[in-house]
Amino acid sequence: MSNEALLPTSSGAERPKTFREFVSAVFKNVYVLYTISIISFLLLWDAASVLNLLGKFLPRPMEVVYQLYDMFLNPLAGKTLLEHLWFSLRRVLIAFAIAVAIGVPIGLSMGFSKYVHAIVKPVFDLFKPMPPIAWISLAILWFGIGETSKIFIIVIGAIVPCIINSYNGIRLVDPELYDCIRMLGGNKRQEVIEVTFPAAFPAIFAGIQISLSMAWTTVLAAELVGAREGMGFIIITGMNVSKPAMIIGGMVVIALTAWAISVAVTHLERWVCPWKTKLE
Amino acid sequence: MSDKQSTSSKVALKILPYLSILSVLGIWQLLVVTGVVPNTLLATPVQVVKLFFYKIGHADPDGAVLIVHVLVSIGEALTGYLLALLIGIPLGLLMGWFVLAEGLARPIFEMIRPIPPVAWIPLAIFWFGIGLTGKAFIIWASGMVPCVINSFVGVRMTNPVYIRMARTYGASDWEIFTKICVPSALPMVFGGLQVALAASWTALVAAELIAADAGLGFLITMGRRLLMPDMIVLGMVMVGITGVIIGVIIDRVEKRLVAGVRR
Numbered sequence: 001m002s003n004e005a006l007l008p009t010s011s012g013a014e015r016p017k018t019f020r021e022f023v024s025a026v027f028k029n030v031y032v033l034y035t036i037s038i039i040s041f042l043l044l045w046d047a048a049s050v051l052n053l054l055g056k057f058l059p060r061p062m063e064v065v066y067q068l069y070d071m072f073l074n075p076l077a078g079k080t081l082l083e084h085l086w087f088s089l090r091r092v093l094i095a096f097a098i099a100v101a102i103g104v105p106i107g108l109s110m111g112f113s114k115y116v117h118a119i120v121k122p123v124f125d126l127f128k129p130m131p132p133i134a135w136i137s138l139a140i141l142w143f144g145i146g147e148t149s150k151i152f153i154i155v156i157g158a159i160v161p162c163i164i165n166s167y168n169g170i171r172l173v174d175p176e177l178y179d180c181i182r183m184l185g186g187n188k189r190q191e192v193i194e195v196t197f198p199a200a201f202p203a204i205f206a207g208i209q210i211s212l213s214m215a216w217t218t219v220l221a222a223e224l225v226g227a228r229e230g231m232g233f234i235i236i237t238g239m240n241v242s243k244p245a246m247i248i249g250g251m252v253v254i255a256l257t258a259w260a261i262s263v264a265v266t267h268l269e270r271w272v273c274p275w276k277t278k279l280e
Numbered sequence: 281m282s283d284k285q286s287t288s289s290k291v292a293l294k295i296l297p298y299l300s301i302l303s304v305l306g307i308w309q310l311l312v313v314t315g316v317v318p319n320t321l322l323a324t325p326v327q328v329v330k331l332f333f334y335k336i337g338h339a340d341p342d343g344a345v346l347i348v349h350v351l352v353s354i355g356e357a358l359t360g361y362l363l364a365l366l367i368g369i370p371l372g373l374l375m376g377w378f379v380l381a382e383g384l385a386r387p388i389f390e391m392i393r394p395i396p397p398v399a400w401i402p403l404a405i406f407w408f409g410i411g412l413t414g415k416a417f418i419i420w421a422s423g424m425v426p427c428v429i430n431s432f433v434g435v436r437m438t439n440p441v442y443i444r445m446a447r448t449y450g451a452s453d454w455e456i457f458t459k460i461c462v463p464s465a466l467p468m469v470f471g472g473l474q475v476a477l478a479a480s481w482t483a484l485v486a487a488e489l490i491a492a493d494a495g496l497g498f499l500i501t502m503g504r505r506l507l508m509p510d511m512i513v514l515g516m517v518m519v520g521i522t523g524v525i526i527g528v529i530i531d532r533v534e535k536r537l538v539a540g541v542r543r
Contacts, residue, residue: 027380028379028380029383030379030382030383032383033379033380033382033383033384034383034386034387036383036384037383037384037385037386037387037388038387038388038391041387041388041391054407055406055407057403057406057407058407114293115292115293115296118292118293118296118297118300119296119297119299119300120300121297122297122298122300122301123300123301123304126301126304126520127520128520129519129520129521129523129524129527130516130517130519130520130523131481131482131485131486131519131523132482133398133482133485133486133489133497134485134497134500134515134516134519134520135516136489136500137489137500137501137503137504137512137515138322138509138512138513138516140504141321141504141507141509141512142321142322216396217396217397217398217482220396220398220399221396221398221486221489224398224401224402224486224490225489225490232398232399235399235402236402238402239402239405239406242406244403244406247402247403247406248403250399251395251399251400251403254394254395254396254399255391255392255394255395256394258394258395258396259394262394
């Protein structure tokens, strides 16, 4: 590769004079490289599949598209692709709402009172290192393989970032802000409403964001272990009937959904706490 | 607040954590002993400890002693984790500094990044089987993402003054990269290691739940199949403890390696 200037300091490009300079300018354009990258990725994938590099379990990219189209129109186990997606999303949303409703108040009260912190923190530390997926066997034993056990597991996964971030959000509020409001004669109630909440909100919201993506990961894990519908069910079915195109199709939809969720949450954040950029 | 009050509240704050843990364990034990929760659904802490000591020396009923399960899990986790470090960190560092590396690797990375690691499990089993390779692949996939992102961001956050100064003194791009960008990215990279560890450990347990013949996740699954809640809880506790221990070790290594860079 050419060792020309690369970081922003020297990226101000001059007008190319010779053909060689023109070529090297083209290859330094990020968008050209992006296009090359995506096209060569798809071509390599196709080649790997045609040449059987990974055995017969790597479908060609077009087969995945066909499979997706097929699942979109024809029901699999009684439900079309969108219905499966909806089932997974519904679980995520229910569990996420429960996790936020329980986790944020716990985190907040830990941040406000050191007594609550002294009581809750050790128990929380005891349970935190166990991955939510490790709860799955116990959940199945307790609640059967129905909705309850899945929602239980997702709540366990999603509640951790809610608690941690709400707690840290309250704890890490800039002390100068408190000094200011006290100097201006604010009472305790005003301190909480005018300073603590607005200052802690971006951190709390970040926790909620992490918890939503945790929920999406956990629902897949829960559905892989036992479910009759949902995106996890699609990829595990693809495994059971030896249809790798179905697995990769499912993964594509999962990735798109995860991406859509994160974009939606980022926009929501700008709308709900516009002062965040000012604070950082 | 008077002195007396503050000392008594200090004592209370010291005692409360222990009290809270003890009461959780006590309530748990009581719930099962009094039969509010049937013993078939939940094991008491005492039973779990008993099983722990039993499993140290006995292979039944799941086919291996406890230490074997732990070692199998750690072996799988470390293989995938080290691969993720070896590939992910250099890739992220290069992507942070060289336009060519970023342009070529970024789109593919952005396509793969939103896929939760658990979703790779069926493909990994297809491609590499349920042995070490398949699980190492899943761990690798889940550990890669934080490694790449943190190394990338670490390089991008390099103080531009250093770079300009090096340029003024005639350093080549490669020299700037190795002597300035990489060292200044190290703390960020180590932050990524902890995140990657948590992600890998979760993915490993998921992989072992779905297909395995040994390991801590397998222990949990066997506990469910044999209807032994004490074995499930033992598996969960061991997963938690092992994860914490690995995390502490990485933390120690970090403090040693980064010590010379930051101070």
